[in-house]
Amino acid sequence: MGKRVFNFNPGPAGLPLPVLEKARDELLDYAGTGMSVLEISHRSKEYEKINQDATDLLRAAMGLPSDYKVLWLGGGASTQFFMVPLNLQLPGKPMEYALTGTWAQKAIAEAKLYGETKVVASSEDKKFSYIPKNVAFSANTAFAHMTMNETIHGVEWPYIPQVPKEVPLVCDASSDFLSRVIDPKKFGVIYAGAQKNVGPAGVCAVIVREDLLTRVPEKVPSMLKWSTHAKENSLYNTPPVFAVYICKLWLEYMKQIGGIPAIEKMNIEKAKIIYDVIDKSKGFYKGHAQPDSRSRMNVTFRLANEQLEENCAKEATAKGLIGLKGHRSVGGMRASLYNAVTIEATKALAEFLKDFQAKNQ
Amino acid sequence: MGKRVFNFNPGPAGLPLPVLEKARDELLDYAGTGMSVLEISHRSKEYEKINQDATDLLRAAMGLPSDYKVLWLGGGASTQFFMVPLNLQLPGKPMEYALTGTWAQKAIAEAKLYGETKVVASSEDKKFSYIPKNVAFSANTAFAHMTMNETIHGVEWPYIPQVPKEVPLVCDASSDFLSRVIDPKKFGVIYAGAQKNVGPAGVCAVIVREDLLTRVPEKVPSMLKWSTHAKENSLYNTPPVFAVYICKLWLEYMKQIGGIPAIEKMNIEKAKIIYDVIDKSKGFYKGHAQPDSRSRMNVTFRLANEQLEENCAKEATAKGLIGLKGHRSVGGMRASLYNAVTIEATKALAEFLKDFQAKNQ
Numbered sequence: 024m025g026k027r028v029f030n031f032n033p034g035p036a037g038l039p040l041p042v043l044e045k046a047r048d049e050l051l052d053y054a055g056t057g058m059s060v061l062e063i064s065h066r067s068k069e070y071e072k073i074n075q076d077a078t079d080l081l082r083a084a085m086g087l088p089s090d091y092k093v094l095w096l097g098g099g100a101s102t103q104f105f106m107v108p109l110n111l112q113l114p115g116k117p118m119e120y121a122l123t124g125t126w127a128q129k130a131i132a133e134a135k136l137y138g139e140t141k142v143v144a145s146s147e148d149k150k151f152s153y154i155p156k157n158v159a160f161s162a163n164t165a166f167a168h169m170t171m172n173e174t175i176h177g178v179e180w181p182y183i184p185q186v187p188k189e190v191p192l193v194c195d196a197s198s199d200f201l202s203r204v205i206d207p208k209k210f211g212v213i214y215a216g217a218q219k220n221v222g223p224a225g226v227c228a229v230i231v232r233e234d235l236l237t238r239v240p241e242k243v244p245s246m247l248k249w250s251t252h253a254k255e256n257s258l259y260n261t262p263p264v265f266a267v268y269i270c271k272l273w274l275e276y277m278k279q280i281g282g283i284p285a286i287e288k289m290n291i292e293k294a295k296i297i298y299d300v301i302d303k304s305k306g307f308y309k310g311h312a313q314p315d316s317r318s319r320m321n322v323t324f325r326l327a328n329e330q331l332e333e334n335c336a337k338e339a340t341a342k343g344l345i346g347l348k349g350h351r352s353v354g355g356m357r358a359s360l361y362n363a364v365t366i367e368a369t370k371a372l373a374e375f376l377k378d379f380q381a382k383n384q
Numbered sequence: 385m386g387k388r389v390f391n392f393n394p395g396p397a398g399l400p401l402p403v404l405e406k407a408r409d410e411l412l413d414y415a416g417t418g419m420s421v422l423e424i425s426h427r428s429k430e431y432e433k434i435n436q437d438a439t440d441l442l443r444a445a446m447g448l449p450s451d452y453k454v455l456w457l458g459g460g461a462s463t464q465f466f467m468v469p470l471n472l473q474l475p476g477k478p479m480e481y482a483l484t485g486t487w488a489q490k491a492i493a494e495a496k497l498y499g500e501t502k503v504v505a506s507s508e509d510k511k512f513s514y515i516p517k518n519v520a521f522s523a524n525t526a527f528a529h530m531t532m533n534e535t536i537h538g539v540e541w542p543y544i545p546q547v548p549k550e551v552p553l554v555c556d557a558s559s560d561f562l563s564r565v566i567d568p569k570k571f572g573v574i575y576a577g578a579q580k581n582v583g584p585a586g587v588c589a590v591i592v593r594e595d596l597l598t599r600v601p602e603k604v605p606s607m608l609k610w611s612t613h614a615k616e617n618s619l620y621n622t623p624p625v626f627a628v629y630i631c632k633l634w635l636e637y638m639k640q641i642g643g644i645p646a647i648e649k650m651n652i653e654k655a656k657i658i659y660d661v662i663d664k665s666k667g668f669y670k671g672h673a674q675p676d677s678r679s680r681m682n683v684t685f686r687l688a689n690e691q692l693e694e695n696c697a698k699e700a701t702a703k704g705l706i707g708l709k710g711h712r713s714v715g716g717m718r719a720s721l722y723n724a725v726t727i728e729a730t731k732a733l734a735e736f737l738k739d740f741q742a743k744n745q
Binding site: 026027028030032033034035036037038040043044047050052056057061062063064065066097098099101102104133216223224225242243244246247259260263264343345346 | 397425579607608630
């Protein structure tokens with residue numbers, strides 16, 4: 024077997040080794056059924072339990088109040104970009120967005136198909152290198168939308184914006200889901216593709232406050248209504264069984280190691296390790312995000328020139344540090360430090376970066 | 385490890401043991417990357433190869449002409465029920481459907497959201513127990529839709545219906561995909577949830593003739609346009625990596641054992657084994673489908689009463705023959721004989737049914 028690498032991919036991303044080992048060990052025989060979890064019926068009591076366990080574990084981990092529904096849906100956040108306006112639109116009301124990077128931009132583009140959108144705050148003027156301060160949404164909006172963490176630019180909200188009580192705050196949490204303690208009651212909807220912090224590609228967790236399920240117009244395809252899936256407990260159609268199963272294993276493991284508070288503590292430590300290297304590099308590494316908006320999940324930085332960046336990523340790969348190239352749309356470097364990245368891996372990266380600087384400056 | 389059962393589930397369904405073993409053996413280290421396939425980036429050369437291999441294998445297996453695109457999309461056939469009319473609608477033209485069972489019914493319900501639908505043939509008069517003869521679609525339709533195999537009622541088209549040359553024939557092939565040799569040139573679109581005959585739950589294969597990609601209205605969410613995914617080779621957004629990987633393994637295995645012709649030969653033999661038991665039971669087992677419309681994939685039958693049916697399914701389960709209960713909406717019994725069901729499993733079921741009859745009549 025090849026040596027296990029340190030995986031800094033931006034998503035799909037690493038999974039905890041115990042999760043992978045359990046999945047492997049029971050891949051041919053799930054819970055004594057004589058079938059693989061890839062083969063069991065989604066109407067079986069075994070899958071109903073997986074679905075319910077994943078949901079219960081997520082509820083407990085986040086402290087979700089009882090009036091929030093958890094949906095496990097196929098597709099990722101890209102599907103929710105249009106399902107959000109489709110499910111939350113109100114006739115005659117605009118939809119308000121905070122524009123903090125590429126993912127917010129994509130969400131807005133899809134919302135425009137459904138009506139007027141308003142950008143209440145933007146950081147486009149400085150290449151999305153910061154989160155605008157004191158963002159406040161108006162009362163005259165169907166919903167308020169924020170992207171909690173921008174994977175490509177490496178910025179993350181350091182605070183929750185002001186939203187009038189009657190307006191639901193909708194959060195794309197794809198890239199920092201379950202990475203920090205948040206108060207779910209501040210949100211109407213939280214959605215997150217699983218493939219960065221809680222599972223593999225192919226499933227999206229959507230958390231919706233119950234009262235918001237009634238807004239969707241009647242003449243909308245069944246599959247596109249959150250209410251369809253809420254009513255059927257995510258079993259309206261055949262769900263992505265294996266992906267939900269892996270999320271369940273991750274959530275079980277998360278509970279074992281101390282839940283989100285323990286995960287957050289580690290994430291703070293990991294981010295500090297890498298940002299410290301940048302800050303102490305005397306400009307050899309230039310962080311993209313302004314310090315008060317730095318993402319704990321995606322550390323983005325540049326070197327003096329593209330050739331040096333290419334060498335850096337290449338040498339890292341040769342040393343088993345994978346996935347450090349920045350997004351193809353912006354270039355540069357990016358280290359993604361999602362939940363499954365260990366302190367050990369992060370320290371190895373820090374050491375590598377210091378060595379690389381020593382050899383190349 | 386529990387003894388491997390004989391799996392007659394209606395889908396998700398069994399996978400070939402060599403596919404599961406390979407998935408297990410490389411689950412912690414894919415192709416020497418030091419990462420699980422659950423962890424690799426969808427932008428990595430490893431996943432690009434999985435995606436391309438799955439596509440090439442499918443093209444070769446079906447003999448797809450070069451002007452057909454293969455898309456691997458999240459979600460199942462339920463998502464295509466509305467994506468078909470959304471992508472193929474033509475202003476002012478109705479959409480024609482053959483109504484052959486519950487799945488056709490569901491497809492029609494979603495199409496109605498997009499405009500006028502016409503049912504050109506129906507078998508609802510006799511509880512969907514047959515495929516209407518000589519079905520012909522008109523020239524005045526945006527597209528013609530058929531459901532090749534009705535999982536719940538156990539009927540399957542024994543012929544391809546008449547369609548004017550300029551009208552695309554659209555086929556929901558979810559439950560008999562790759563189970564028989566078909567001429568793809570007769571179809572404009574073929575779509576199939578993978579979880580019955582070629583993979584796990586969580587991915588849908590959509591095969592579209594290129595010229596049909598231009599029909600979709602511009603103002604439609606990006607994720608819902610086949611053209612978006614065709615242009616990006618199914619990599620517009622994060623795809624369901626693991627599900628596509630399992631499809632690739634299944635398609636490799638299929639090629640090894642002789643491709644669709646060999647699979648079809650086995651499927652004919654398997655269906656004959658079970659229908660023979662029914663036909664020779666002197667009415668103890670009553671087949672639901674009329675003989676000329678019998679599905680090779682789903683053998684549906686009744687016993688004298690529900691108690692007897694329940695006992696039959698229960699005793700079968702105790703003997704390791706799983707999944708024989710009929711769909712909750714119609715009751716009765718159903719043996720699903722998808723591609724991965726072996727002759728050995730089928731013979732074991734036949735023996736069981738004969739024994740059960742001997743003991744209970």
